[in-house]
Amino acid sequence: MFANRRTALAGAVVLAAAAGVVAGCDRGASTGPAPLPTGPARPGCPAVLGRAQAAVRQAEKTDFAWNGPTTGPMAVSGKDIVFVAQTMTNPGVAGTAKGVQEAANAIGWHVRVIDGQGTPAGIEAAFSQAIALRPSGIVIGGFDPRLTSHQVAKADEEHIPLIGWHAVDSPGPSGSPRLFTNVTTRVEDVAKASADWVIADSRGTAGVVVFTDASIPFAKNKSELIKKELATCPAVRLLSEENIPIPDSSSRTPQEVSSLLSRFRDRWTHSVAINDVYFADAAPALRAARKKGAGAPFNIGAGDGDPSAFQRINSRQFQAATVPEALTEQGWQIVDEFNRAFSGEPASGYVAPVHIATAANSGGVTSWDPRGYRAAYRTIWGRRASRMRPPGGCVTGCEQAPGRSGRRAGQIRDAAR
Template sequence: MSPRSASRTRKATAARIGVARAAALALLAAAAAVTGCERGSSKGPAVSTTGPGGCPAVQVSAGAAVALAERTAPAWNGPTTGPGAVSGRTVVFVAETMTNPGVAGVANGLREAGHVIGWDVRVIDGAGSPAGIEAAMSEAVALRPAGIVIGGFDPGSTAQQVAEADAAGIPLVGWHAVVAPGPSRRPPLFTNVTTRVEDVAGISAQWIIAHSGGRAGVVLFTDASVPFARTKSDLIRAGLATCAGVRLLATENIPIPDAGSRTPREIASLLSRFPDTWTHSVAINDLYFADAAPAFRAAGRKGTGPPFNIGAGDGDPSAFQRINSRQYQAATVPEPLSQQGWQIVDEFNRAFSGRPASGYVAPTHVSTAANSAGATTWDPPGYREAYRKIWGR
């Protein structure tokens, strides 16, 4: 890449990051003004969900945004030009843990795309532990592949291995490795593939506003020990606060590793505290509703709600199964996991060709029983054909 091209790329990247950061800061500022709920606690006022007349103007914009996000056949808005396939490369996907459906879904998409472009794709499982992830990264660097994927973990946790890869000239592409999509200087990522957290948080709040007609009592489930999750939940709170008829009844801070044991107990307590005013829930990850379902069932609540539950993240197969069977989850904001695997291959192909990253960020989607057609993943159309055309495959 020429210095002039590199300069243009850095300026464009900085502009994109600046816009995203400005949007996030605006929402976070609004979140700071939200009252009636203390972050990281389950304390909140048991207020009426009728509210002071809802929020007609906000409802209109929320409904339009949700309708757009619920489309099942959106036109491909990703790259249509780029370098032809570079042949004979090996890429290693280092997985945080292959038991995470999101990580596994991206790895499967990467394998599929790797087969099409003619590369060898190897997956090394970090097994979910710091020691396992560090060992997996060390193994990946030792293989001296053409590229390494940081699959779902913080590059800072393997800083030594990241530095070794960078020094060896091995490009790194992240998937959910840092908060923002796009290239990163620290850590040194050619690009990071992810949806925008502010978009996911925003559409989750808008779905509740639209679904409730601007009158809802909401419980938010988060893990405040994880900065990314805390940011997402703060943004969701800010989005909900834009509607005067929506009340945040409680924020449940449940660390993800403790969700299996704690969520059922908290659900029982919440049902006792808010038997009539709790109409909707939103969680930073679908898994909370997997653990909540038995408690709702034991309390005699119908699977079709209320409360109507939306997961702001991942969209794993079990979430789709709950949604499609109408069992204690109404919607999810899923990642296009297979598409992201194909994008990772395309980003590496650009890196190997001396081109800048594509800058593509997948738009948010909302999946419900009405639009999923029984599917267990969100697999939008068009990307396979587009990437094949770019690569000449």
């Protein structure tokens, strides 16, 4: 979910062979074209295709019942939560903060947001400011707590529970760094869903470009998982892996897309990116090449699902799908997890299932907001929701810590998610 990137791995490559070629590429490196396979072409991958189609149908559902927690402690009253945001310019971070605010209104708590503005110094200052307020709990909103180890240790000394949102690689409790829990989808599930969509949409015949940011370990791991799943269908070809650091996306993606179009022409049918932001920056180059917004290459974002991505999908402008985060739902889960921590109970262990959003199933909305969780959490807490404050650009108590923000600074960590 955060930042910009770039590099090219070239060549028309059978994905099974390409996985070994691209895995060792460093940032800025480029491989030569791999030899094309000889012998008769395989007509797709029927068994893999059938499995992928079934998985995609399941992930595209929008009417499934709530499968999260239905039991837990009654609401603890009078709590104050501080949400330390990596940057509020990142749609994922901002959306989750609003979800926390909405849930806090329902349970009767107060929330303050402190904006780290996307810089290490700003995040450290925001975290220190949060600890100085002596809140009941602190949310680590979209940044790696290992980069603020001093503040994490201080919060532990002060017995302030910490809950991460996309703070470490895996969902659930973390011992190092110490987090009561980390709220996120599983990267394995997100990667698989996006690759399965490509296999299903192309009926096992895609020529794929993967966009990643190898400077972010989480993002690099996600793209490796995407390639691994694509490789389960031998007829799917990995044409190139583009390593473009997210902060550089706006300047480098258009140029790289133009180069890809020149190199691969109609062989480039699909793309997968570790974050939707790449397709915002690819659109001008695709448009300049007179590509149709609803035509190939058909693009899917493996993570984030910010409003601009939904707008591109709904208007069929150079993005066909995304695997979005349920940001408001995750905000409610964060509040419920804090309530469990305050009550001396363990974390819920809930991990939201992945969802694939397309123009056909989004209903024209600009976010993924599944049903059922609000009523479920209100029932658990045993309280009727108080009057909600209308959402705005920032939630109650939002302030900035010292530091500078850039155009895409907030997307560097979320890119990986």
